[in-house]
Amino acid sequence: MSEVYLNGIFVGEVEQPLEFVSQLKAERRKAKISQNLNVSYSEAMDSVMVESDKGRVRRPLIVVQNGQPLLTENHVRQLERGELNWNDMVEQGIIEYLDAAEEEDTLIAMTEAELTAESTHLEISPLLMLGYCSSLVPYANYAPGARISMGSKNQKQAIGFYVANYFVRMDMDTSILHTPQMPLVKSITHDISHYEEHPSGQNMTVAIMTYGGYTIEDAIIINRGSIERGLARSSYYRPSIAEELRYPGGLIDEVSIPDKDVKGYKSERDYRFLEGDGIIYPEAQVREGDVIIGKTSPPRFLSSLDEYNLASSIRRESSVDIKHGEQGIIDFVLLTENEEGNKLVQVRLRDQRIPEIGDKFTSRHGQKGIVGMIVSEADMPFTASGIVPDLIFSPLGIPSRMTISHLIELIGGKVGALSGRFIDGTTFHGEPEEQLRQQLQALGFRESGVETMYNGSTGEQFRVKIFVGNMYYLKLRHMVANKIHARARGPIQLLTRQPTEGRAKEGGLRLGEMEKDTFVAHGASLLLKERFDSDRTIVPVCEQCGLIAIYDEFKDRGYCPICGDAVTISNIEVSYAFKLMLDELKSLCIYPKLELMNKY
Amino acid sequence: MSSEDGDVEEQLPKSVVDEVKDELPKNASEKHVREVLQRVHQEYLKTLVEPGEAVGLVSAESIGEPGTQMTLNTFHYAGVAEMNVTLGLPRIMEILDGKREIATPMMEIYLKSPYNKGKDIRKVAQSFKEIKLKDVAAEFLITPDLNIDIVFDAENMKNLGITPAGVLKGMKVGKGITVREKSDGLSIKPKNKEGGLNEVYQLKEKLKDMYIKGIKGITQVLPVKRENEFVVITAGSNLKEVLVHPDVDAERTASNDIFEIMEVLGIEAARQAIINEVFKVIDSQGLNVDVRHIMLVADTMCSTGAIKGITRYGVVSDKSSVLARASFETPIQHIIDASLVGERDHLTSVVENVMLNQPVPVGTGLPGLITKVKK
Numbered sequence: 018m019s020e021v022y023l024n025g026i027f028v029g030e031v032e033q034p035l036e037f038v039s040q041l042k043a044e045r046r047k048a049k050i051s052q053n054l055n056v057s058y059s060e061a062m063d064s065v066m067v068e069s070d071k072g073r074v075r076r077p078l079i080v081v082q083n084g085q086p087l088l089t090e091n092h093v094r095q096l097e098r099g100e101l102n103w104n105d106m107v108e109q110g111i112i113e114y115l116d117a118a119e120e121e122d123t124l125i126a127m128t129e130a131e132l133t134a135e136s137t138h139l140e141i142s143p144l145l146m147l148g149y150c151s152s153l154v155p156y157a158n159y160a161p162g163a164r165i166s167m168g169s170k171n172q173k174q175a176i177g178f179y180v181a182n183y184f185v186r187m188d189m190d191t192s193i194l195h196t197p198q199m200p201l202v203k204s205i206t207h208d209i210s211h212y213e214e215h216p217s218g219q220n221m222t223v224a225i226m227t228y229g230g231y232t233i234e235d236a237i238i239i240n241r242g243s244i245e246r247g248l249a250r251s252s253y254y255r256p257s258i259a260e261e262l263r264y265p266g267g268l269i270d271e272v273s274i275p276d277k278d279v280k281g282y283k284s285e286r287d288y289r290f291l292e293g294d295g296i297i298y299p300e301a302q303v304r305e306g307d308v309i310i311g312k313t314s315p316p317r318f319l320s321s322l323d324e325y326n327l328a329s330s331i332r333r334e335s336s337v338d339i340k341h342g343e344q345g346i347i348d349f350v351l352l353t354e355n356e357e358g359n360k361l362v363q364v365r366l367r368d369q370r371i372p373e374i375g376d377k378f379t380s381r382h383g384q385k386g387i388v389g390m391i392v393s394e395a396d397m398p399f400t401a402s403g404i405v406p407d408l409i410f411s412p413l414g415i416p417s418r419m420t421i422s423h424l425i426e427l428i429g430g431k432v433g434a435l436s437g438r439f440i441d442g443t444t445f446h447g448e449p450e451e452q453l454r455q456q457l458q459a460l461g462f463r464e465s466g467v468e469t470m471y472n473g474s475t476g477e478q479f480r481v482k483i484f485v486g487n488m489y490y491l492k493l494r495h496m497v498a499n500k501i502h503a504r505a506r507g508p509i510q511l512l513t514r515q516p517t518e519g520r521a522k523e524g525g526l527r528l529g530e531m532e533k534d535t536f537v538a539h540g541a542s543l544l545l546k547e548r549f550d551s552d553r554t555i556v557p558v559c560e561q562c563g564l565i566a567i568y569d570e571f572k573d574r575g576y577c578p579i580c581g582d583a584v585t586i587s588n589i590e591v592s593y594a595f596k597l598m599l600d601e602l603k604s605l606c607i608y609p610k611l612e613l614m615n616k617y
Numbered sequence: 618m619s620s621e622d623g624d625v626e627e628q629l630p631k632s633v634v635d636e637v638k639d640e641l642p643k644n645a646s647e648k649h650v651r652e653v654l655q656r657v658h659q660e661y662l663k664t665l666v667e668p669g670e671a672v673g674l675v676s677a678e679s680i681g682e683p684g685t686q687m688t689l690n691t692f693h694y695a696g697v698a699e700m701n702v703t704l705g706l707p708r709i710m711e712i713l714d715g716k717r718e719i720a721t722p723m724m725e726i727y728l729k730s731p732y733n734k735g736k737d738i739r740k741v742a743q744s745f746k747e748i749k750l751k752d753v754a755a756e757f758l759i760t761p762d763l764n765i766d767i768v769f770d771a772e773n774m775k776n777l778g779i780t781p782a783g784v785l786k787g788m789k790v791g792k793g794i795t796v797r798e799k800s801d802g803l804s805i806k807p808k809n810k811e812g813g814l815n816e817v818y819q820l821k822e823k824l825k826d827m828y829i830k831g832i833k834g835i836t837q838v839l840p841v842k843r844e845n846e847f848v849v850i851t852a853g854s855n856l857k858e859v860l861v862h863p864d865v866d867a868e869r870t871a872s873n874d875i876f877e878i879m880e881v882l883g884i885e886a887a888r889q890a891i892i893n894e895v896f897k898v899i900d901s902q903g904l905n906v907d908v909r910h911i912m913l914v915a916d917t918m919c920s921t922g923a924i925k926g927i928t929r930y931g932v933v934s935d936k937s938s939v940l941a942r943a944s945f946e947t948p949i950q951h952i953i954d955a956s957l958v959g960e961r962d963h964l965t966s967v968v969e970n971v972m973l974n975q976p977v978p979v980g981t982g983l984p985g986l987i988t989k990v991k992k
């Protein structure tokens with residue numbers, strides 16, 4: 018007797034477990050019981066496990082009986098004509114879904130040729146071992162798995178045409194590629210997913226060579242002529258939001274041009290783009306610091322009496338302005354109400370992003386790199402037939418990473434571009450490389466894909482033939498324009514008087530613990546002190562009690578709040594953070610006494 | 618160099634001078650020897666650390682930087698045949714943290730002649746291994762009258778070279794228990810049976826781990842050929858007993874248990890063991906760290922006469938500065954403890970001075986003016 022468990026709960030016993038299992042399977046294939054049911058027999062535990070729970074990972078397979086797949090040519094033809102669909106095949110028991118447990122009892126053939134008498138199932142396609150993004154990598158069976166997963170991850174960061182209604186959306190931090198294309202070398206997944214409706218890259222002419230050392234560390238070189246023709250050009254969108262918040266006591270924010278007597282009023286110039294309603298007009302060209310939504314808020318604290326009397330005049334300025342390092346054109350203004358019924362203003366900024374040095378590009382094979390140099394079209398190398406590449410990719414990126422698929426795509430793209438058709442590069446059953454090479458030869462090119470090229474600057478012929486072709490390149494969302502940052506002096510934090518953090522706040526670049534250690538290791542003691550001078554302060558200290566004293570500007574002398582003015586007060590230089598720590602210790606009732614001593 | 622021969626020889630450590638003289642051909646002239654020694658002296662001066670050099674930090678960086686590469690190789694076990702040895706970062710952490718219980722204690726036992734040439738090597742190796750009663754028994758049975766019958770595993774006993782009489786001799790049972798030899802094993806009869814089955818069961822479990830023969834703590838032995846002699850590698854370590862074993866070459870035999878070395882051979886041996894063990898790990902990873910950095914770490918750990926780990930309970934707790942201790946770990950605890958006793962911080966090392974934004978007393982921050990500036 019074998020025990021039977023339904024979703025892990027004991028339900029009964031059966032005499033012949035194997036027969037019971039095969040009977041259940043047969044019923045399922047006849048659609049007499051739910052397709053969601055999976056059953057398996059565990060010999061070690063002598064029990065039958067029936068599963069119908071949610072949350073199991075299942076995958077479809079073609080059922081095989083007596084070494085023959087149930088899916089026939091006839092079915093395929095019916096499918097093509099639309100007389101049959103997927104669900105019909107599942108109900109007819111031609112295709113069934115297995116979970117991990119039931120999979121244990123099967124012998125699955127990868128291809129029809131591998132079918133034996135013992136086989137129970139046949140893979141629909143070996144491509145199914147890949148996910149959606151990975152199967153978008155052409156010829157992925159010619160590259161290491163790690164590179165394919167990098168390639169598929171990179172595709173998710175590519176700028177493309179992600180939605181058709183982008184102009185009425187207020188998505189955060191998005192970009193739209195101006196002239197996206199369908200890849201020349203595509204896989205079946207591109208067709209299935211209607212990739213032509215949301216492409217995310219462009220077909221570029223790529224030469225695999227070095228040129229003047231600007232390809233170091235995976236950098237690429239781009240042809241300025243191609244950029245001027247619109248290659249990889251995109252628009253960057255960033256919406257800003259302002260809401261008329263309601264406060265207790267009937268007070269409310271107000272979207273309008275702030276009055277001059279408002280607390281924190283900027284300057285008239287900063288508000289120059291605002292129209293009568295306090296909102297900027299579309300197509301205004303704005304720069305850092307320009308106000309796009311004028312807004313005032315009621316005073317924060319109503320503690321002092323006279324402030325209460327003049328409540329209307331001391332509203333706070335709370336406008337939305339263009340952040341540090343940003344610029345662009347106002348693209349879209351939206352005025353609505355939110356769920357609480359508050360007035361909501363959304364303003365979208367648009368900025369054209371022309372490829373520049375430092376922008377990140379990648380092919381679909383995990384071969385990412387940033388633009389190292391933009392070379393004018395006249396100086397770019399050219400082929401004997403006058404073809405000038407859009408992009409130069411370093412050959413040093415290939416040997417250690419073994420992305421042969423990258424090279425095959427280049428040949429495939431070349432064939433596709435020359436013969437005016439798309440190439441099927443589906444992993445495991447794409448057009449064979451050999452065939453591509455033969456076609457290339459038939460088109461009048463070398464079957465290896467190399468061509469004689471000339472140096473654009475000197476006109477000299479290169480001593481080696483250059484591997485050149487077409488491939489799909491993606492512009493990734495990491496653009497220097499969003500990241501470039503430097504600071505010499507700037508805003509500081511109120512509490513610690515140390516520089517602010519982050520690009521948006523024009524922050525400093527932190528010299529951290531380990532960086533500090535390098536200064537110490539060099540014995541550069543005074544240089545280190547200078548580096549940490551950002552929050553340097555001079556505080557008067559009472560030499561008697563060792564606490565911070567007070568300097569009386571009016572009398573031009575210091576006194577100690579504890580010991581009075583008959584003591585020596587010395588000025589010492591410390592970091593403000595240390596002074597803050599002393600204050601915090603005092604608030605904990607710890608007496609941090611400073612004992613002063615002449616250092617020299 | 619204008620320094621004279623006598624000077625040079627005095628200024629160099631004696632071991633260096635001896636080594637140089639040893640390496641030189643026997644017929645080298647006096648003048649040549651002097652010239653070589655002068656060159657050696659020049660090189661020697663170059664290797665000296667300059668005053669104000671932040672040696673600790675340079676050591677930390679020199680060990681820490683290759684350490685980041687080591688994290689990738691964490692939990693790799695490079696086995697000596699089938700034995701597991703902790704290597705890589707876990708082992709380094711174990712040593713530097715000053716852990717008393719290490720994951721894989723082991724010994725390398727060098728043997729005296731003729732055993733080091735391979736004579737009876739298996740037998741000698743086997744004699745180190747601790748044999749427990751369960752190693753020689755096939756079955757432990759509790760009889761209905763609450764006695765314990767042990768059935769010997771004849772084959773195992775033959776392999777381990779032990780006789781039933783030997784088992785009986787090695788067993789040390791407490792009072793009130795009688796052991797009797799049977800044809801195929803032992804019969805153990807506890808006198809007091811008031812505890813019932815439960816107590817007998819516990820006795821049975823205790824008997825399984827009863828020591829019979831060999832050296833306690835050595836769980837596995839493996840003879841290996843090193844160059845042209847045989848050594849025994851063991852899992853488990855018992856330096857005290859192995860060193861007095863008559864067949865063991867005590868001078869070269871080593872353990873990897875640093876605390877055991879300290880207890881048996883003293884702190885200087887422990888310091889050298891730390892250096893050897895850390896260097897072994899770094900070397901086995903194909904990394905290159907100057908041994909002097911490791912020596913400095915070992916010195917720091919051993920300078921008090923006991924092994925202290927590089928942790929907040931170890932060497933960090935010995936730091937004189939409150940602020941330095943507070944900036945390492947658990948700042949609140951350190952500040953509370955310091956304020957309770959009114960501790961003074963003399964701002965003599967690096968961290969405190971960085972906190973106060975004062976020049977740190979290393980390198981260019983170290984020298985001061987001798988003349989007092991008039992106000």
Ligand SMILES: [Zn+2]
Pocket residue numbers: 559560561562563564577578579580581584
């Ligand atoms: Zn005072």
